Amino acid sequence: MAARWIARKAGGPGLTGLPFTTELADRVRAGVASPVHAAALAAALFTGLDPPSLATIPVSALSEDDTALIVPINENQRTWAGAIFVPKPARPLLRAARAFLHLRGTPPTKALLSGGIGPGAHRVTASARACGLALPVTQHTLTQSWHLRADAWWVGTALHIAERSTP
Numbered sequence: 001m002a003a004r005w006i007a008r009k010a011g012g013p014g015l016t017g018l019p020f021t022t023e024l025a026d027r028v029r030a031g032v033a034s035p036v037h038a039a040a041l042a043a044a045l046f047t048g049l050d051p052p053s054l055a056t057i058p059v060s061a062l063s064e065d066d067t068a069l070i071v072p073i074n075e076n077q078r079t080w081a082g083a084i085f086v087p088k089p090a091r092p093l094l095r096a097a098r099a100f101l102h103l104r105g106t107p108p109t110k111a112l113l114s115g116g117i118g119p120g121a122h123r124v125t126a127s128a129r130a131c132g133l134a135l136p137v138t139q140h141t142l143t144q145s146w147h148l149r150a151d152a153w154w155v156g157t158a159l160h161i162a163e164r165s166t167p
Helices: 002-009 022-031 035-047 088-103 119-130
Strands: 068-075 078-085
Touching: 022 035, 022 088, 022 119, 035 088, 035 119
Parallel strands: none
Antiparallel strands: 068 078
């Protein structure tokens, strides 16, 4: 019963959609000229998030090393940061979009992908079509993403094998 619920409710990377491979990144680069449009398509493919949610992610959310989107999530008058892992083949696409927006004078608080998503998601849909791809059919918003709700802690050296344990 629980597995059936997860299959109906969960989506995105690891559950639905294609893995974001080097070949997929090459296909996006070959089919989309704009760095922001290419990054938006890549993000839609590797996150499985709905386009309106992707359009809200600020430029500053992309980590310096391009490995993660650190996304502010607002729910029930509470804000926390969630992290979305950026697959290695997608990193140059997001890095190029950030550089392009920086050169245009876009402040870090402005959206990273909204120009590539477009009103009603028409730009990201057109980009996917130009690449012969289909966008993931999801309706998962940032607050519904299991990737952003997953929790992990870095403990460091395992306490049971450390030479000296401190409380």
